[in-house]
Amino acid sequence: MTWILSWTVSLLAFIKTQLVILLLRVLSAGPIPRHVAFEMDGNRRFARRTGRRAVEGHSDGFHTLKQILEICMRLDIRCVTVYAFAIENFNRPPDEVGALMKLAEERLVEIAQNGALLSHYGVRLNVLGHRELLPMHVQVAIDKAEGMTRQNNRAILNVCAPYASRHEMTLAVQSVVQQALDKGNLDSSLITEQTIEENLMTSLGGSPPLDIFIRTSGVKRLSGFLQWQCCENTQIHMVDTYWPDFGLWDFVPILLDYQRKVWARSSS
Numbered sequence: 001m002t003w004i005l006s007w008t009v010s011l012l013a014f015i016k017t018q019l020v021i022l023l024l025r026v027l028s029a030g031p032i033p034r035h036v037a038f039e040m041d042g043n044r045r046f047a048r049r050t051g052r053r054a055v056e057g058h059s060d061g062f063h064t065l066k067q068i069l070e071i072c073m074r075l076d077i078r079c080v081t082v083y084a085f086a087i088e089n090f091n092r093p094p095d096e097v098g099a100l101m102k103l104a105e106e107r108l109v110e111i112a113q114n115g116a117l118l119s120h121y122g123v124r125l126n127v128l129g130h131r132e133l134l135p136m137h138v139q140v141a142i143d144k145a146e147g148m149t150r151q152n153n154r155a156i157l158n159v160c161a162p163y164a165s166r167h168e169m170t171l172a173v174q175s176v177v178q179q180a181l182d183k184g185n186l187d188s189s190l191i192t193e194q195t196i197e198e199n200l201m202t203s204l205g206g207s208p209p210l211d212i213f214i215r216t217s218g219v220k221r222l223s224g225f226l227q228w229q230c231c232e233n234t235q236i237h238m239v240d241t242y243w244p245d246f247g248l249w250d251f252v253p254i255l256l257d258y259q260r261k262v263w264a265r266s267s268s
Contacts, residue, residue, distance in 0.1 A: 020248065024074050027252070030259040033211035035079040036072060039225050040065065042217030042242030049242075055099035060244035062107050066117055069157065071248055073121040075255075078155055079207045083225045085161035087130055101134070104161065105141040112145035122154030126205040129163035156207055165227035172199040172228075202229060210234045212258055214251075216243040235261065 040061055047057025065082060072080050084104070090097060111117045112125055127142045134142070176195045180186060197203055202210075210229040215222075218240040222230060230236060237254050239246070 023248075023252070024071070027255055027259075028075055031262040032075055033077060033255075033258055034208040035081065035210045036077055036212045037081040037083075037210055037214065037226055037229070038065075038068065038243075039083045039213070039215035039223065040243040041215055041219055041223075043244060045217065046242040046244045054096050055103065057244060058100060058103055062103065064244050064246055066111065067247065068251065069117060069123075070121070071251065073123065073155060079158065080156070081128075081158035081160065081202065081207065081210075081226065083163065084159050085129075085163070086224060087133065087162045087164045087167060088224075089162065090133065101138050105138050108145040108159070109141055109148075112148040114148070118149050118152065118157065122152045123149060123157050124152040124155070124206075125149040126156060126158045126201075126207075128158050128160045128168070128201040128205065130167055131162075133162050156205065158202060158205060158207060160225065164224045165222075166224065168201050169196070169228055171201070172196045175199040197228070200228060202226070212237065212254060214239065214254060216241050216246050 043057035043061040044054040045057075046060065047054050050057075069080055085100060089100075108125070108127070113119065117123070118125055125146050125148075127146060131139055131142065173191065173196060176191050176199055180190045209231070210226060211234065213222075213226065213230055213234055213236045215225075215236075215238050218238070220238045235254075235258055237257075239250055239254075241250050
């Protein structure tokens with residue numbers, strides 16, 4: 001009887017995998033967003049709900065990131081941006097911040113190494129944010145992980161850490177002004193929406209315009225994430241699911257809604 005149960009479980013897992021592959025192929029037949037952003041919220045609340053420590057929720061969240069990134073790559077989504085750590089998160093308890101830094105140090109190199117997820121799908125890693133605020137050992141790990149993926153050119157993974165939109169926009173304006181000063185041209189007309197956008201961290205990293213913004217956990221605000229990039233053409237979705245629980249069946253309705261709206265615009 002044991003072998004029958006084992007065979008049945010294996011068969012069901014195989015059928016599930018084939019159905020997922022079929023679903024992704026069907027979705028790929030329609031318009032696919034070039035750039036999707038995830039505000040990965042709810043890790044700590046997920047951990048509390050299951051009676052575990054916050055760092056365990058963050059670890060579960062990293063596992064979800066790998067699963068969702070693989071789905072995006074199979075759909076040929078060109079760019080994925082995730083909010084991993086806000087600048088203000090340094091105000092959290094020191095033990096939680098320390099655990100997050102250790103997790104980042106280990107997992108970024110893990111997914112970037114040869115044969116791992118980013119290498120397999122040809123994804124280039126960009127870590128965007130105020131890096132100087134990070135411990136030196138984390139900065140070293142980031143440099144190593146980015147270097148390991150630098151030649152990848154199929155897709156982009158932007159990991160925003162430690163990040164804040166105000167900081168990104170401030171740096172972009174400063175860069176535009178400095179470029180004007182370097183040319184000896186102090187004409188204020190050089191500071192435009194276009195020149196600011198060209199100097200955003202996402203733009204400098206080669207990211208296309210943002211098509212879909214997703215925040216998990218039921219919180220309905222941007223919280224300092226990609227506030228410039230969220231324009232009138234960006235579809236914003238706030239879902240109730242905690243990030244560690246977010247999966248394909250949460251993502252599919254969002255993708256279908258995107259396709260419906262693209263088809264509606266093209267037919268109008």
